[in-house]
Amino acid sequence: MPPAEFKDHFSSRAADYARWRPADYPPQLARWLAAQAPARALALDCGCGSGQFSTLLAAQFERVVATDASAQQLAQARPHPRVSYRVAPAEHSGLDDRSVDLVSAAQAAHWFDLPAFYAEARRVLRPRGCLALVSYGVAELDGAPGQVLRELHDRLLGPYWPPERRHVETGYRLLDFPFDELAAPALRMRAQWTLPQMLGYIRTWSALRRAQDEHGPDVADEVLHRLGAAWGDGARPRSIRWPLSLRVGLLAG
Numbered sequence: 001m002p003p004a005e006f007k008d009h010f011s012s013r014a015a016d017y018a019r020w021r022p023a024d025y026p027p028q029l030a031r032w033l034a035a036q037a038p039a040r041a042l043a044l045d046c047g048c049g050s051g052q053f054s055t056l057l058a059a060q061f062e063r064v065v066a067t068d069a070s071a072q073q074l075a076q077a078r079p080h081p082r083v084s085y086r087v088a089p090a091e092h093s094g095l096d097d098r099s100v101d102l103v104s105a106a107q108a109a110h111w112f113d114l115p116a117f118y119a120e121a122r123r124v125l126r127p128r129g130c131l132a133l134v135s136y137g138v139a140e141l142d143g144a145p146g147q148v149l150r151e152l153h154d155r156l157l158g159p160y161w162p163p164e165r166r167h168v169e170t171g172y173r174l175l176d177f178p179f180d181e182l183a184a185p186a187l188r189m190r191a192q193w194t195l196p197q198m199l200g201y202i203r204t205w206s207a208l209r210r211a212q213d214e215h216g217p218d219v220a221d222e223v224l225h226r227l228g229a230a231w232g233d234g235a236r237p238r239s240i241r242w243p244l245s246l247r248v249g250l251l252a253g
Helices: 010-019 026-034 050-059 072-076 114-126 141-157 167-169 197-201 206-215 221-231
Strands: 042-045 061-069 084-088 100-106 127-135 178-184 188-193 238-250
Touching: 010 042, 026 050, 026 100, 026 127, 026 238, 042 050, 050 072, 050 206, 072 084, 100 114, 100 178, 114 127, 141 221, 188 197, 197 206, 197 221
Parallel strands: 042 061, 042 100, 061 084, 100 127
Antiparallel strands: 127 238, 178 238, 188 238
16 A cells, blocks of 8 residues: 555646656666666566556566556556566565666656655665666747747646655756666657647646646646647657756665
């Protein structure tokens, strides 16, 4: 069962989250993380959601255990022969001591009880095992559509983002990270999206849902209409980019 402090912003729309959230983490990220780990036998992916990052790790590790406190999120998870999904909080994986080569958390660590999560990572990691916190930032889109998107994110919805969201916007640099930190490569997620895909993604934002709860379902209609007008042909794919922020460290051996 999830701990009492579990902050669940996504279970109610788990299917939308699985369908619309960006999933194309660059393969070179998994390759680089695997190269830092002491072996490639077992990775633990915490707060895995619907498994976007877990399945990427499965290309590099013999086995991936992917945990999330939300059963609804895991019900939408991508099946993979090397990935085992478990309902469990990040702070209590249930794995054996010193059994894991890599512990990862993608777009999730800012929701954790970090001291408890770090204690769990130290318990399950092998000597010189690798811990990786991964976050993607605000979507970048060129031209007028990008300007409207940023206005929606920053101005209209700014007051409605949960306080933990600031760690995403600061690239996790403000998080305590008491590990032997490695210099990580500069990477981005990329996608070619149509307007309906972008709108589907926006509708998964926790800030939009909170604004709608307070002010009604039409609160963002004007800005979304402007985004559509700036986009032009809605079937035309546009290049979307998300800068990746990494905090990667090794457990002392």
